[in-house]
Amino acid sequence: MSPARVPRNIGIDLLRVFSIAMVVVGHAGSFPNDQLLTVWRMPLFFMLSGFFFTPGRSLTVEFFKRWNTLIIPYLAWSLIISVWIIVTLWGQYEVIFDHLESGWLGGSDQSIYWMAAWFITTLAGATILRRFLERFGSLIPWLVAIAGIVVSYILTEMVSNGTVDTHPLVDTPLRLGLAWPVMFYLLVGELLRKLLMPLVKKFSSHVLALIGLVLVGVALYATVTFNISAHFIQAGGFGTPVLTPLIAIMVTVGFILVFATWVNDMLQKFRSPQAGVSRLVRTGTPVVFLHGLVLVWMYQHGFGEDSLEHFLWRLSTAVVVSFLMALLINSTPIARLLSGAPQEPNILRKRDDNPS
Secondary structure, three states: OOOOOOOOOHHHHHHHHHHHHHHHHHHOOOOOOOHHHHOOHHHHHHHHHHHOOOOOOOHHHHHHHHHHHHHHHHHHHHHHHHHHHHHHOOOOHHHHHHHHHHHHHOOOOOOHHHOOHHHHHHHHHHHHHHHHHHHHOOHHHHHHHHHHHHHHHHHHHHHHOOOOOOOOOOOOHHHHHHHHHHHHHHHHHHHHHHHHHHHHHHOOHHHHHHHHHHHHHHHHHHHHHOOOOOOEHHHOEOOOOOHHHHHHHHHHHHHHHHHHHHHHHHHOOOHHHHHHHHHHHHHHHHHHHHHHHHHHHHHHOOOOOOOHHHHHHHHHHHHHHHHHHHHHHHOOOOHHHHHOOOOOOOOOOOOOOOOO
């Protein structure tokens, strides 16, 4: 008799959707005390990726998995973005060329049309690097990752004092150099899964969720009180040494405890929300690319003011349009090409299977 299947924690899946939405929020514009978001939003994305890291795969299998799920969609979306640039900027040939050249090369001057594309290539590189180092046990990957963080801090300081013009890890093709320090957050995500999920199964949901809320609150209070710098990983910035990563980890632990308990308990009572979350969690890659195009279009068409009204218009439009279009894409045969995921049933039809 086969062992009973452990129900998937749909709350953690919703946290993944939340992390993608926070990427959109961070790009919609600045707002008061926005460091309370930027201090944790990018690390959360990478830690959740590490949270779902599957040990034991071969390097070859990992490479082709990332090629199919991340790099092929990256290339496909880059083609779409290129066509969009040519059509919308037709006649401005030098501008078009500059956007296409910097967009395809990546690096520190990558075109704004590829706004969050570095997430995809950096995640692919960090995951492959993590897989390569897996053969050396648990200590070596941590030492390599911490060294990457330290080197990035040193290089950021060198940029600040004028020793170098651009951050060398950022100014690499497709910003793949950032994969080295970003691997630190993948490893933290792996560790959090090992430490937290047994607690979720063992202790009261209310106790763990309250602890999670306290952790988030304390971390954000400390960020404001002690003026802790935010993350700007896309530029090689990891904030205040030790403190900024610690704040990001505290917030992520808090979110995991809340979403894995209270949120999951609520979602497990209803099948329809579970199916919805299962669909949304597969929209990550299209949303990463689509929201950038939506935001650039809005900035170019009268919604670029630094005001709360325009910020809310940009945010709401980018969230709604990018997630809806991603859901539509995933229900068509081009899902594999543009999202790296298998085609879903039509979004107007209920799924027949339980989320898994």
